Amino acid sequence: FLTGKTAIVTGSTSGIGLAYARALAAAGASVVLNGFGDADAIEAIRVELAATSGAAALYDPADMREPDQIAALVERAMAETGGCDIVVSNAGIQHVAPVDQFPVDKWDAILAINLTSVFHMMRAAIPHMRAKGWGRIISTASAHSLVASPNKAAYVAAKHGLAGLTKTVALEVAQCGITVNCVSPGYVWTPLVENQIPDTMTARGLTRDQVIADVLLAAQPTKQFVTPEQVAAFGLFLCRDEAAAITGANLTMDGGWTAA
Ligand code: NAD
Numbered sequence: 001f002l003t004g005k006t007a008i009v010t011g012s013t014s015g016i017g018l019a020y021a022r023a024l025a026a027a028g029a030s031v032v033l034n035g036f037g038d039a040d041a042i043e044a045i046r047v048e049l050a051a052t053s054g055a056a057a058l059y060d061p062a063d064m065r066e067p068d069q070i071a072a073l074v075e076r077a078m079a080e081t082g083g084c085d086i087v088v089s090n091a092g093i094q095h096v097a098p099v100d101q102f103p104v105d106k107w108d109a110i111l112a113i114n115l116t117s118v119f120h121m122m123r124a125a126i127p128h129m130r131a132k133g134w135g136r137i138i139s140t141a142s143a144h145s146l147v148a149s150p151n152k153a154a155y156v157a158a159k160h161g162l163a164g165l166t167k168t169v170a171l172e173v174a175q176c177g178i179t180v181n182c183v184s185p186g187y188v189w190t191p192l193v194e195n196q197i198p199d200t201m202t203a204r205g206l207t208r209d210q211v212i213a214d215v216l217l218a219a220q221p222t223k224q225f226v227t228p229e230q231v232a233a234f235g236l237f238l239c240r241d242e243a244a245a246i247t248g249a250n251l252t253m254d255g256g257w258t259a260a
Contacts, residue, residue: 001027001028001239001240002024002027002028002029002086002239003028003029003055004028004083005028005029005030005083005085005086006029006030006031006032006077006081006082006083006084006085006086007020007021007024007029007030007031007032007085007086007087007088007239008031008032008034008073008074008077008084008086008087008088008121008125009021009024009031009032009033009034009088009090010034010035010062010064010087010088010089010090010091010117010121011034011035011064011090011091011092012031012033012034012035012088012090013033013034013035013036013037013041013042013045014035014037014190014191015188015190015191015192015228016090016140016185016188016190016228016231016232017034017035017088017090017091017140018045018228019227019228019229019231019232020088020090020231020232020235020236021033021045021049022048022049022052022232023229023232023233023235023236024053024086024088024232024236024239025048025049025050025052025053025055025057026052026053027053027236027239028053028054028055029053029055029085029086030053030055030056030057030058030081030083031049031053031055031057031058032057032058032059032060032073032076032077032081032084033045033046033049033057033058033059033060034059034060034061034062034064034073034091035091036061042059043059045059046058046059055081056080056081058076058077058080058081060072060073060076060077064091064112064113064117065109065112065113065117067120070117070120070121070124071120071123071124073124074121074124074125074128075124078128083128083132084124084125084128084129085129085132085134085135085136086135086136086137086138086239087121087122087125087135087136087137087138088138088139088140088235089117089118089121089122089137089138089139089140090139090140091113091114091117092113092114092140092192093109093110093113093114093192094110094152094155094192094195094196095110095154095155095199096151096152096196096199096200096203097151097199097203098150098151098203099153102153102154106154107153107154110154110155110158111154111157111158111161114154114155114158114159114162115158115159115161115162115165118139118162118165119165121137122137122165122169122180125137126169126173126178129173129176129177129178130173130176130178132177133176133177134177134178135173135176135177135178135179136178136179136238136239137166137169137178137179137180137181138181138182138183138235138238138239139162139165139166139181139182139183140182140183140185140231141159141162141163141166141182141183141184141250142155142159142184142185143184143185143186143219143252143254143257143258144156144159144160145159145160145162145163145182145184145250146160146163146184146250146252146258147257147258149219151200151203159184162182163182163184163250166180166181166182166248166249166250167248167250170247170248170249171248174247174248177244179238179243179244179246179247180247180248181238181246181247181248181249181250181251182249182250182251183231183234183235183238183251183253184250184251184252184253184254184258185226185231185252185253185254186219186220186226186252186253186254186255186257187216187217187219187220187225187226188225188226188227188228188231189225189226189227189228190228193216193225197211197212197216200215219257219260220254220255220256220257221255221256221257221259221260222255222256223255224255226253226254226255230253231253234251234253
């Protein structure tokens with residue numbers, strides 16, 4: 001149902017973004033991959049996506065800390081595929097430390113990648129969506145856009161900001177055929193989660209198993225990790241015409257975390 005449309009997915013070389021890229025390609029979209037990683041592995045994903053969709057698949061290495069590179073990514077999608085109909089702002093990083101020990105460069109990078117890059121993507125893409133009278137902007141927020149956990153000052157601040165940005169822009173484009181939403185997963189088993197286990201072990205003096213059971217899944221009543229494929233399938237629904245009335249929403253899929 002997305003044949004003829006282009007989807008840009010930031011941070012799609014891994015985890016949730018990669019699952020989005022695959023789901024969007026399977027629906028027929030031309031996908032623009034973005035993110036860091038091994039060049040051969042990324043090229044293999046790009047080839048796979050083009051084969052799946054039967055449409056062009058591009059890779060753009062734009063760094064989400066760099067506004068000019070974000071604008072250039074959108075213009076490249078327009079030039080090489082003719083559209084930027086769907087923007088999934090998903091790139092994100094994490095750092096775990098108490099606020100008084102939080103490295104300033106980590107604070108700046110988390111705010112830039114997890115929040116400010118979404119503003120730059122919206123700024124660049126919305127004029128093109130407006131011109132077509134159709135667009136879908138989906139951001140990966142987090143349960144941490146609604147509730148906090150200790151030692152995640154930058155991440156929680158950025159994700160709460162992302163939820164506010166989403167609501168604001170949804171109102172601005174409400175009559176333009178463009179919807180703006182964020183999806184807020186609980187813990188999803190991806191490299192981002194795996195990589196924070198050592199720091200959480202240090203910060204809280206726990207073993208690996210204790211971090212998984214008592215920290216990560218402690219908040220998730222289902223005691224199951226969310227899967228990247230579940231997040232992508234939910235986001236894909238937002239691209240359907242049946243989802244045209246869903247806008248300005250912060251949609252949780254957190255195994256009951258924020259119900260508690
Ligand atoms: P991941 O580490 O597997 O993937 C992150 C992606 O972002 C990678 O493709 C990486 O290359 C890319 N990236 C990092 N810095 C970048 C930069 N400067 N410019 C461009 N790309 C960059 O992580 P993930 O778990 O799939 O996370 C994806 C999103 O989901 C993030 O926004 C994260 O905050 C959010 N999220 C994750 C979880 C979870 O439990 N994994 C839960 C809620 C929300």
